[in-house]
Amino acid sequence: MTSPLRTAAEAWLADDPDPASQAELRSVIEDEAELEDRFSGPLRFGTAGLRGPLRAGPNGMNLAVVRGAAAGLVHWLAAQSAAPDDRPLVIGYDARHGSHAFAVETARVATGAGRRALLMPHPLPTPVLAFAVRRHGAAAGVMVTASHNPPQDNGYKVYLADGAQLVPPADAEIEAAIRAVGPLADVPLGPPGEVLDEQIAADYVTAALGVVDRDGPRDLAVAYTPMHGVGRRVFVTTLLAAGYPAPFVVAEQAEPDPDFPTVAFPNPEEPGATDLLLALAAREGADIAIANDPDADRCAVAYRTGGEPGAGWRQLRGDEVGVLLADHLMRRGVQGRYATTIVSSTLLSRLCADRDQPYGETLTGFKWIVRAGDDLVYGYEEALGYCVAPQTVRDKDGITAALLVCELAAGLKAEGRTLGDRLDELALRYGLHATDQLSVRVADLGDIAAMMATIRARPPAELLGVAVGSVEDLQPDADVLILRAGTTRVVVRPSGTEPKLKAYLEVVEPVADGADIPQARERAAASLAALRTETAAALGR
Incomplete structure (x- = not known):
């Protein structure tokens, strides 16, 4: 007797327009477990x-x-x-x-x-x-x-x-x-439509140039990787057109390659993904290092932590870049709404309140961020996504974000300072806002629902020794749970693009003075490590 799965597979084969796909399905048609997954x-x-x-x-x-x-x-x-x-x-x-x-x-x-x-x-x-x-x-x-x-x-x-x-x-x-x-x-x-000519990319580059001041400093050495993706040509063209020197490009990752042979996972956030980039940056004595993800809508940034070319490198978190760019635009006098998501750092809200700018907070994803208000001038999400010119692109854009990072870094370099120095200034004024993430990848999507049910049924009474003051459940609008205990916050949600459950962690450490910043970072790192353990336990992991 033919199983329902086999029947479904046979029906699919009869309607599949691709001979290669048909052959692939026929090769597994006797495998019930494989068919169950595919159907x-x-x-x-x-x-x-x-x-x-x-x-x-x-x-x-x-x-x-x-x-x-x-x-x-x-x-x-x-x-x-x-x-x-x-x-x-x-x-x-x-x-x-x-x-x-x-x-x-x-x-x-x-x-x-x-x-x-x-x-x-x-x-x-x-x-x-x-x-x-x-x-x-x-x-x-x-x-x-x-x-x-x-x-x-x-x-x-x-x-x-x-x-x-x-x-x-x-x-x-x-x-x-x-x-x-x-x-x-x-x-x-x-027919297969009309193929546009190169003018569309040229028009994009012209529009992208509008994000930077024409008269700002341009002395900046940049190391760059498109991570085997499609960003290099457009980014380098834009950078040169803006008047910056040509970047050093990671040769092994310069050309598009759908197999991504030099990285285990083509995401600049993943451990090891930017190793080749940082090695190139150190070798060439670059000031900053920039990575786009393969479709160039995200942007990762690292800066040299010492004055000498052989100094160490620090890759910034998305929240750090997000706040740096917002601060830079505000200092340039860009007036309007600055927006981020419920899982991003709360520091942006502090900046907006202090500088009398409208603030927007949305559900995760740029489909929501760009709709935060008609007066939106900037939006970011912690997953390395930044919209620095909504009038040009109403989505995250790793090219224009990278260009704006270059403007900020070049301006700071002209003053003898770095991106890290600007972050320290913000920490002194607003406290050190440190963020991290607990990510649980699953083979069975049912595990995600089980973990969400566990923490909803038994949310922790304390986080880092402080009583949980609020538990906010965004159902039915979104499958999100937000826990707050003093200045500590945990946001738990399923990933929208991968089989993962994600918990976004934030702690805020007060900073007494400039000398206290390294200690504040150590305190924050210890608190985040403890918070990861507590959150995992609350999820039943």
Whole structure:
């Protein structure tokens, strides 16, 4: 007797338009456990779209899933207007396995439905696609990328006409439209769209240059890596156009490579991911080191901790870069709303209150940050994401963020100071805000729900010896629990892009004077280590 899983697999094979995907599924069709994983359900719209492993079946990224997603998206777009809508769909892609094919398939579905499709000329950063949506007056944008995920993954990110990632109810409506798509063989396919020329990247660079002061210092030695991704050409072009010296680039990671051979995980936050970058920076006597993730929407920063080229290096946390950039913009006189998320450091709120600037706090993700208010001038999230020019890109942008870091670092260098010196100034005025993260990766997604249920049922009575003063549960709006005990805070939530549970930790250490800063950092590190242990216990780990 044929099992339901085998029946589902046979039905999928009959409708799969990709012979390579068909062959892959046939090779595992006798493996019930494998079929159960692949057919446990369709990929769901998470953070701005789809993301998953490259494999056949509904619970993977493949040509069949992409055709269905594109068909649902164009049907939804058509339903948004009673009048004919001649706005195009703009499609970008990175250099991951399958990205170009998925982009072309999306374009063919769009043109088959009678909508123009504009395809990027080659693999480009995600921020360029977000920029292009508004530059071309598009109805929507699609970026084929899995950002900093492992090499076996790919994804499908959707932007609305305002250039921002999609939010409810659009995500649920598009998902319903995808589920309503009939046999894939019946989806009409047209030509592969119009391929844009290099002007779109040039226009992005011109717009990006607006984030820095034309007359500021430019003496800065930068080490840079695109981490086997697509950021190098655009970043180097932008940096040179802004008047900075050419950066030293990590040769082993300079060209796009979908296998990411020199890193275990292509995320600048991961231990060891920036080792080659920091080695190059030390070797060349750079002032700062910058890493983009593979689709260049994130930016990691490190600075030399001593005056000599052979001195040590310190990589900054996302919260530190986020506050440094906000402080820099405020000092430049940029007026408006500064926003971050509920899991980021509380220091930004202190800066805004002290300097009389509107402050916004949102749920996690740039789809929320960029909608923090019409007066938004800056937004960041602790996961190395920064929006320094919402008028240019309504999303996180690792290129413009890196450019603004260079302006800040060059200005400080001209004064004989470093990024660390500016952080110390902020600690003296507002206290040392130290953050860390506890990340629990799981094989079974049910473990995440179990851990959330455990801490909800029995939240800790104390954190670091201080009574928990509040337990805030954001359900049903978001699966988030926030614990506060004095100046200590723990925020627990499932990851939106990976099979992880994340706990975001913050402690605030008072600083007596400049001489106390090293001791304050040691106290904060010890407190964060203890807080990690307490939080893990509260999660039942």
